[in-house]
Amino acid sequence: MIVSQTEFRGALLDGARDRPLGLVDDKGRAAGRRFDVYRNNVAVSLTDALATGFPTIAKLLGEENFKAIAGVFLRQSPPASPLMMHYGAGFPEFLADFAPLQHLGYLADVARLELALRRSYHAADVPPIAPDALAAFAPEQLGSVIMTFAPAVETLQSPWPIHAIWAFNMADGPKPDAIAQDVLITRTEFDPKPHALSAGSFACLTALMAGAPLGDAAAKGAEAAQDFDFGALLALLLAGNAVTSLTLTE
Amino acid sequence: MLDETPHFANLPNRPGVGYKPQHYSALTTDPGDVGWLEIHAENYMSSGGRPLAQLRHLCERFPISVHGVGLSIGGEGPLDPEHLSRLKHLVGWLNPTVFSEHLAWSTHDGAFLNDLLPLPYTQATLTRVSDHIDQLQNTIGRQMMLENPSSYLAFSESTWSEPDFLRELANRTGCGLLLDVNNVFVSATNLHTDPKDYIDAYPLDKVGEIHLGGHDEDQDDHGRPLLIDSHGKAVVDPVWALLDHTLALSGPRPILIEWDNDVPDWPVLHAEAARASQALAEVPA
Numbered sequence: 001m002i003v004s005q006t007e008f009r010g011a012l013l014d015g016a017r018d019r020p021l022g023l024v025d026d027k028g029r030a031a032g033r034r035f036d037v038y039r040n041n042v043a044v045s046l047t048d049a050l051a052t053g054f055p056t057i058a059k060l061l062g063e064e065n066f067k068a069i070a071g072v073f074l075r076q077s078p079p080a081s082p083l084m085m086h087y088g089a090g091f092p093e094f095l096a097d098f099a100p101l102q103h104l105g106y107l108a109d110v111a112r113l114e115l116a117l118r119r120s121y122h123a124a125d126v127p128p129i130a131p132d133a134l135a136a137f138a139p140e141q142l143g144s145v146i147m148t149f150a151p152a153v154e155t156l157q158s159p160w161p162i163h164a165i166w167a168f169n170m171a172d173g174p175k176p177d178a179i180a181q182d183v184l185i186t187r188t189e190f191d192p193k194p195h196a197l198s199a200g201s202f203a204c205l206t207a208l209m210a211g212a213p214l215g216d217a218a219a220k221g222a223e224a225a226q227d228f229d230f231g232a233l234l235a236l237l238l239a240g241n242a243v244t245s246l247t248l249t250e
Numbered sequence: 251m252l253d254e255t256p257h258f259a260n261l262p263n264r265p266g267v268g269y270k271p272q273h274y275s276a277l278t279t280d281p282g283d284v285g286w287l288e289i290h291a292e293n294y295m296s297s298g299g300r301p302l303a304q305l306r307h308l309c310e311r312f313p314i315s316v317h318g319v320g321l322s323i324g325g326e327g328p329l330d331p332e333h334l335s336r337l338k339h340l341v342g343w344l345n346p347t348v349f350s351e352h353l354a355w356s357t358h359d360g361a362f363l364n365d366l367l368p369l370p371y372t373q374a375t376l377t378r379v380s381d382h383i384d385q386l387q388n389t390i391g392r393q394m395m396l397e398n399p400s401s402y403l404a405f406s407e408s409t410w411s412e413p414d415f416l417r418e419l420a421n422r423t424g425c426g427l428l429l430d431v432n433n434v435f436v437s438a439t440n441l442h443t444d445p446k447d448y449i450d451a452y453p454l455d456k457v458g459e460i461h462l463g464g465h466d467e468d469q470d471d472h473g474r475p476l477l478i479d480s481h482g483k484a485v486v487d488p489v490w491a492l493l494d495h496t497l498a499l500s501g502p503r504p505i506l507i508e509w510d511n512d513v514p515d516w517p518v519l520h521a522e523a524a525r526a527s528q529a530l531a532e533v534p535a
């Protein structure tokens with residue numbers, strides 16, 4: 001009786017399927033619970049990996065709910081690579097589409113924030129510019145300066161207070177208000193830090209990251225919000241080691 | 251020009267521990283009896299960040315054993331070429347003292363199942379696994395060691411004993427062996443054989459490293475003990491006794507304490523390493 005890995009894998013991820021014949025104990029009897037050790041190892045290890053990668057989601061859902069929901073996800077989307085540091089890239093979309101969670105609309109965006117924090121944590125190390133590097137440019141040149149950003153920098157836009165939800169659950173922040181929040185993630189050395197961004201800062205930063213010169217990006221910020229504070233955004237980017245080079249446009 | 255010589259040419263015949271970031275400061279201030287470290291290859295395949303920075307420091311101070319847990323050497327399909335290149339890259343820049351992987355499969359049809367799944371010991375498996383070992387050794391340009399699994403069940407199609415199967419693989423491919431003594435104890439208990447017979451039949455001359463770890467206890471459908479390799483507890487006395495039996499036959503070897511789940515504080519882990527040191531001290535060199 002030959003047991004193929006296709007059959008083994010099928011029964012591993014689907015508890016309703018029969019355990020493969022041909023798997024036995026020392027007396028040649030059906031493996032039974034012995035096969036379930038593998039079923040359990042796979043489910044527990046992948047659930048643990050998701051709980052490690054999405055700690056805020058795990059806290060928001062509670063242990064039992066998270067385990068049940070992770071169990072559905074891991075069976076429909078097992079990891080595509082052995083790099084568990086990347087597992088769960090499809091979890092936000094899964095949460096968005098999962099019917100029983102439709103009343104918790106913010107979950108998917110909070111999961112996107114956690115994925116972005118994880119990407120930032122593992123991103124390449126690139127040295128930042130010196131804090132005074134902008135001073136090398138003449139005042140009339142500043143509007144034409146283009147910035148490049150560290151691989152650890154991430155931005156997210158959300159109609160939900162995702163930064164406040166994260167901070168309330170993970171960093172002793174105050175109870176979230178029902179507002180939309182855009183987020184910037186910086187990593188000064190090894191620990192990614194999320195910052196809530198105003199609408200003006202988000203518009204400006206999005207333009208900068210798309211390669212717009214400082215002058216044009218600042219205009220985008222002012223267009224998006226009257227209270228846009230370019231100086232505050234620059235200070236945040238420099239303090240977060242977010243900028244890795246400055247060049248002048250032609 | 252790359253320095254092709256590993257920072258450390260051999261693992262010392264001393265205890266090592268599976269590296270966990272929470273022990274970084276203890277290891278870099280006073281590692282005590284711990285003479286080398288093992289890392290899981292897949293945890294260090296990022297582009298940057300803290301894990302790589304810590305590893306760059308640690309590899310200057312300790313011989314490093316890289317232990318792959320994701321290649322699926324026993325897989326029915328071809329080895330993942332992307333994963334092979336990641337391993338080649340890691341082994342290339344880190345230049346570890348040794349590299350090892352498992353006699354198991356974990357990936358099938360594009361899904362990585364995050365567990366070490368069992369293989370039937372047949373002629374077909376032998377051919378496939380030795381081809382995969384050849385491919386890996388050619389890719390990374392060095393010898394690997396292959397680890398014996400924990401078994402919870404058997405395949406009725408198997409025609410080889412596990413020690414004979416591993417010996418034949420080592421003979422065909424020139425690979426070394428990593429002997430997990432806890433796995434031997436777990437498998438022997440689960441399949442009702444004598445773990446000492448397994449050790450006595452094992453090609454100990456090919457063993458470059460020994461693993462020890464803790465296991466959980468459950469029961470099968472017939473109320474008989476079913477041990478589960480969990481790496482979440484201290485090593486039990488019968489496994490220490492089996493280590494003594496092994497070392498008496500093999501002579502001293504590098505011994506790794508594996509503790510991957512419910513990772514304890516440093517003093518608890520170090521006490522396990524100290525006990526391995528004691529076991530080594532009692533072996534005639």
